[in-house]
Amino acid sequence: MVDFKAEDSPQAVMRWQTFQAVAKYKEGFIMINIDTWIAGYKVRAINWIDNKSIYFNVQYFMPGQSMSSAPAWDKTVYITDNEAGQNIVNNFTHSLVEHVTTMKIKDNTKVVLTA
Numbered sequence: 292m293v294d295f296k297a298e299d300s301p302q303a304v305m306r307w308q309t310f311q312a313v314a315k316y317k318e319g320f321i322m323i324n325i326d327t328w329i330a331g332y333k334v335r336a337i338n339w340i341d342n343k344s345i346y347f348n349v350q351y352f353m354p355g356q357s358m359s360s361a362p363a364w365d366k367t368v369y370i371t372d373n374e375a376g377q378n379i380v381n382n383f384t385h386s387l388v389e390h391v392t393t394m395k396i397k398d399n400t401k402v403v404l405t406a
Contacts (some may be wrong), residue, residue: 321377321381322338323336323337323338323345323377323380323381324336324337325337325380325384329384329385329388330385330388330389331351332349332350332351332388332392333349333350333351333352333362334347334348334349334350334384334388335347335348335350336348336380336384338372339369339372342372343371343372344369344370344371344372344403345369345370345371345372345376345377345380346367346369347367347368347369347370347380347387347391348365348366348367349365349366349367349388349391349392350362350364350365350366351363351364351365351392366391366392366394366396367396367402368391368394368396368402368403368404369401369402369403369404370387370403370404370405370406371403371404371405371406373406375406376404376405376406378406379406
């Protein structure tokens with residue numbers, strides 16, 4: 292049994308995912324691993340450690356701002372990890388990014404989107 296909490300870092304989650312990938316793949320599990328720029332935003336999405344959510348993070352950097360500094364803002368939501376949620380993350384990523392950018396999320400608030 293892996294002893295992680297939902298508050299663990301995405302890097303810790305990635306290590307855990309690598310360890311679990313083979314077993315989960317055999318169960319029909321779809322691994323989500325997005326780390327790219329979409330519509331001018333830095334986007335990161337991975338299966339979350341609870342096996343029930345997909346961590347989806349959108350960051351905005353001002354034009355000319357160094358990537359080594361903190362982003363101007365960053366928003367995180369969790370998508371329910373089911374067939375519909377995986378479909379949204381994999382096939383409608385741009386629309387999801389645009390939606391997240393318009394959301395008003397209070398500090399220290401966990402937002403879960405369910406399709």
